[in-house]
Amino acid sequence: MIKLILADSCPLLRDGISALLKEDNNIKVTGEACNADELHVVLATTPADVVLLDLEIPDLQRVGALERLCRRFSQVKILAFSVLESERQVHQTLKSGVAGYILRNAGLEELRSAVQLVAAGTLYISSNVSLGLLQKATGTTTSLSLLQRAREAPLKELSRRELEVLHLISEGFTNAQIAEKLFASKRTIETHRQNLLEKTKTKNTAALVKHAVLYGLVN
Missing domain, CATH: 1.10.10.10 (Winged helix-like DNA-binding domain superfamily/Winged helix DNA-binding domain)
Known part of the structure; x- marks a missing residue:
């Protein structure tokens, strides 16, 4: 079973996602955090495979905060959760070392799939983020490399x-x-x-x- 931590400043959203995922036998919410500092504490004390991380939570906007989080807890897959799909946002987030990027308007099935894929070691990028945007955001070589990683896993299987x-x-x-x-x-x-x-x-x-x-x- 995948152990998931929800990191979002909105209690209602955390409660809603947690309630929806209770019906999934493959995913269990093991912890919650409302800001980046609290997330560090939760990750240090709570078993986790994946973190669903709202990029707008307090304290995450500090310079290098996301990179430090990814480095400190490198064994945990960070799935970035955002309303933004701008070139700058995608570029900075992918460069920080996250395992996936999903938009907040994603449906429940997409969220489940994203959590399962990043937990299995496959890069996930929301289907609403276009290939063209990724190529501009990360550079053609990097973008193709990311897509290759994402496609190799299912093809090998x-x-x-x-x-x-x-x-x-x-x-x-x-x-x-x-x-x-x-x-x-x-x-x-x-x-x-x-x-x-x-x-x-x-x-x-x-x-x-x-x-x-x-x-x-x-x-």
């Missing part, structure tokens, strides 16, 4: 047959139709579909297709 099934799923074909196209049994395709959900840590077909598009596994 999936077999050629699973990629074929994933491509057909993304085009809207049913298990029976895919089985006919690939000259396989329907049960075999159902097994491939279940393996895809498990390997990508997604819960349904819609989330699976979104994951595939986000990481360039399908067009």
Whole structure:
């Protein structure tokens, strides 16, 4: 189970996210903090795999504060949480050493996926932040490197047959139709579909297709 700490200055938001995630058997909120100083204390005393960090919390605006946090607790993945998607904000945040960047208008499924991916060591960047923006924010070489890291993990996990099934799923074909196209049994395709959900840590077909598009596994 992924141990998550919520760092946000708004108690209502922390309570809301915590309540929503209680329904997820793979994520457990183990601590909360309302400012950067409190977060340092919580991280020093509370087991954690991931921190969902509001970039606007008090004390985080000090020069080098985010970098120091990432260095001190390098074993914990920091998932930045922000309303901003400006070039300057994305650039500074990624350079600080965070494991992911998600916008505050993200849905629950995207939040769950982001937490699971960064916990597994995969860089996550909100789907609303465009590739063009990232290239400008971090430089072409760095941006491509980041995307390569994000795409390598799922590609290494999936077999050629699973990629074929994933491509057909993304085009809207049913298990029976895919089985006919690939000259396989329907049960075999159902097994491939279940393996895809498990390997990508997604819960349904819609989330699976979104994951595939986000990481360039399908067009």
